[in-house]
Amino acid sequence: MSDKTYDRQNPAFYALLIALVVMAIGPIYLMLATSLKLNVDIMSDSSSLLFMPTLRNYETALCDFLWYEPEHLRRCDPTFGRALVNSLVIGLVSTAITLVIGTMAAYALVRFRFMGRDVVSLWTLMMRMVPPAVLLVPVFGIWTFQFGIDGSRGGIVLVYVALNLPFVIWILQSFIVQVPIQLEEAARMDGAGPFQVFFLVVLPLIKPGIAAASIFTFRVAWNEFLLANALADRNSRTVPVTIVNSLTEFDIDWGVIMATGMLLAIPPIIFTFVASRQIITGMTAGAVKG
Amino acid sequence: MSTARANRMTPYLFLAPAGIVLAVALFYPICYMIYASFLDWNPSQRIGEADFIGLRNYTKLFSDAAFRESMWVTIKFSMVVVTIEMILGVGLALLLDRNIRGMSVLRTLFILPMMIAPIVVGLMWRYMYHPTVGIFNRTLTDWGFDPIPWLADGDWAFASVVIADVWQWTPFIFILSLAALQSLPASAIEASKIDGATGWQQIIYIKLPLMLPVLIVTLLLRLIDSFKVLEVILVMTNGGPGLSTEILSLRINRTASEFRELGEAAAMSNLLLIVLLILTFTMFIYNKAQDARMARLRKVEEEV
Numbered sequence: 001m002s003d004k005t006y007d008r009q010n011p012a013f014y015a016l017l018i019a020l021v022v023m024a025i026g027p028i029y030l031m032l033a034t035s036l037k038l039n040v041d042i043m044s045d046s047s048s049l050l051f052m053p054t055l056r057n058y059e060t061a062l063c064d065f066l067w068y069e070p071e072h073l074r075r076c077d078p079t080f081g082r083a084l085v086n087s088l089v090i091g092l093v094s095t096a097i098t099l100v101i102g103t104m105a106a107y108a109l110v111r112f113r114f115m116g117r118d119v120v121s122l123w124t125l126m127m128r129m130v131p132p133a134v135l136l137v138p139v140f141g142i143w144t145f146q147f148g149i150d151g152s153r154g155g156i157v158l159v160y161v162a163l164n165l166p167f168v169i170w171i172l173q174s175f176i177v178q179v180p181i182q183l184e185e186a187a188r189m190d191g192a193g194p195f196q197v198f199f200l201v202v203l204p205l206i207k208p209g210i211a212a213a214s215i216f217t218f219r220v221a222w223n224e225f226l227l228a229n230a231l232a233d234r235n236s237r238t239v240p241v242t243i244v245n246s247l248t249e250f251d252i253d254w255g256v257i258m259a260t261g262m263l264l265a266i267p268p269i270i271f272t273f274v275a276s277r278q279i280i281t282g283m284t285a286g287a288v289k290g
Numbered sequence: 291m292s293t294a295r296a297n298r299m300t301p302y303l304f305l306a307p308a309g310i311v312l313a314v315a316l317f318y319p320i321c322y323m324i325y326a327s328f329l330d331w332n333p334s335q336r337i338g339e340a341d342f343i344g345l346r347n348y349t350k351l352f353s354d355a356a357f358r359e360s361m362w363v364t365i366k367f368s369m370v371v372v373t374i375e376m377i378l379g380v381g382l383a384l385l386l387d388r389n390i391r392g393m394s395v396l397r398t399l400f401i402l403p404m405m406i407a408p409i410v411v412g413l414m415w416r417y418m419y420h421p422t423v424g425i426f427n428r429t430l431t432d433w434g435f436d437p438i439p440w441l442a443d444g445d446w447a448f449a450s451v452v453i454a455d456v457w458q459w460t461p462f463i464f465i466l467s468l469a470a471l472q473s474l475p476a477s478a479i480e481a482s483k484i485d486g487a488t489g490w491q492q493i494i495y496i497k498l499p500l501m502l503p504v505l506i507v508t509l510l511l512r513l514i515d516s517f518k519v520l521e522v523i524l525v526m527t528n529g530g531p532g533l534s535t536e537i538l539s540l541r542i543n544r545t546a547s548e549f550r551e552l553g554e555a556a557a558m559s560n561l562l563l564i565v566l567l568i569l570t571f572t573m574f575i576y577n578k579a580q581d582a583r584m585a586r587l588r589k590v591e592e593e594v
Contacts, residue, residue: 009390017396020382024399024461027414028406030425034417042423105308112301122574127316129570131518133539134559137326137552138319145336162315165308194300223407225521226543240409240521247413247525254417261410268405276398279405283462284469 028265035258042254057259080260082235083242087264090153090228090238091221094160098217099210101161102168107198109169110176111184127166132226135159140230151233159231160221168213171282175209176202212282215271222267239264320563327557332550340553347557356533357541357558364538367448368516371455376509378456379463380501384493386464387471397468400461408458412525415454416441419526444534447527451535454522459515463508470504471497503580510573514566538562 034042036053056072064081139159140150149155179202187201203210225240232241243260246253272279327347331340351357386393403411418424419440427437440450474497482496498505520539523529529536529544536544538558546555 009388016385021396021399023457025402027411027418027457028402030418031410031414101307101311104304108301108304112304125574126567126570127312129514129566130316130320130563131520131539131566133518133520133542134323134563135316135319136542137546137556137559138323139315140333140546141326141331141552142319142322158311158315162311165312165316169308198304219405223409223521225407225409225524226539230547240407243409243413244525254423257413258417261413265406265410268407269402272398272401272405276394276401279401280397280465280469283401284466 028269031258031265032262034254035262037255039253039255057255058263060256061259061263079237079242080239083237083239084263086153086232086236087222087238087240090156090160091218093153094157094164094221095214095218097157098161098164098168099214102165102213103172103203103206103210104198105165106169106172107176107202110173111181124166124170128170130163132163132224135163136226136230139227143231150231151236153236156228156231156236156238157221159227160217160224163224163227164217164220168217171213171216172206172209175206179205208278208281211275212278215275215279216282219268219271222264323556323559326553327560329553329556331552331556333546333552343553347553351554351557351561359533360536360538360541363448363533363536364517367452367455367519367535367537368513370452371459371516372509372513374452374456375460375463375512376505378460380467380505382460382464383467383471384497387468397465400464403458404462408519408521409525411454411458412522415450415457415522416526419450441527442531444531447531447535451523451526454526455516455519458522459512463512466504466508467501470501474500506576507573510569510576514569514573517562517566 033051035057036055037051038054038056041051059066059072060077061080062084063076064078143155143159144150147155149158183205184197184201187197192200223240224238225244228238229241229244232238237245239260243257243264246257246260326340328342328344329340330343330346386396418426421427421437421439421442424440426440430437439446441447478496478500479492482492487495517537518539519537520543523535523537523540524543527535529540539562542555542558542562545551545558
């Protein structure tokens, strides 16, 4: 909306808005608050609003990276720190690979119409609907017995790239279609080869699409649990896997678990605040434009 | 000459990496799974060593009461969740489609539940449903009510899982319907205002019918996604108590990792995939039909 005037609404409307906001972020706030509490405070019956915030749970989770030794810890458990590194590496590498090959494929599909676009979009749509649970059995079997890449980060990256590619291709297609072909023709006139046209002319123009695609890709790789759980060994576990593993134990340390959950949630939260417009574009691209 | 050939090869060069990855890591596994669903296969065997048992995995599944129960739970879950979310999401969109300050902030906050990891969502809700330290039972006991066995009783556990999913995914429908509402032609709404339509009449006769195409696609998208829900329920209840919240994808996971029946798990995955393909195909056909209709309308307009 370009006009700066806003309609006045009645107070009940604002009350409803506030209630909605509280409902949307209340659970997240609770998790944050719990992660800043000592276990004594979590278990106590007194009011949960007043407590001394402490970073102790985060120190426990991240003890591997600290330059000092937290005095409340007798022994540092490096599981979570290692998982965090794994998650970051897997997330970033798979996002980078997916984007590079995804943009190239999307560009080829739009510009060199050698296959019906309907066929392609039906295929990508169908592939997009494949849930990780369906891939569980075959990916486990193939990765273990045929490729021999189970338990390595590379194996997990490969699944994530495959899982994300259809969506990335699909969403980037809708951005590339909007790039005027005259621009590319002009560049070609000036003697640019197909790769130059792609990297110097097309890529800069579809930056918003790439931003949306990379956020979605990274999010899937960062959040996914099932396939990572099936493929990872002790050294390549990602954060979601370690969280679920520590949950199955009988006595749950809520403070530390909420701290790890919070650490897992922080990158997506940052993306949301930085690029909410791109995210909404990505979400609505399929449904609203048809 | 060589540049001409290079140009002709370009599309294939651009497509090759994606094609190879998809073939190796998506298409091949799916074919593999279809084949595996006809095998009696456990995780310690290579696939070549597994016995071919024809359709026995499928017949076993359909006579298995636990599987039928989990199928029913899946369908019940999807139906309930999608209905509630559609009503809430569309209702909120109609209500909040106004020119107010801070709308973009609101939308940003609403996306948060969808962006954070499902594992974390499950974690948050499990904590809130905790019998003693959770906020719900604490509030209830503070107000003098009896605590509710949120995750310990079958029916309550199902309701709890539904509530968590509604919390997470209503914003999706809200955002899509809001986008649809804001792209409606202003002229139609102006015209109805001039004709003296009340707010409700506008919604029922103008806005909802015009939004319908988007709403149907949203519904299908959400329905497809609701079959994929896994992590949230895994963390909250792990399918229990009993089988009350064990949706199909959880059962696949358990059959594969706990019961070590890969063939049976593959057969289940196959059935799930078929359901999803039907839904996807419906969506595609519907989209095509819509496009065709729009094109026809445009043509008529041009002729007039």
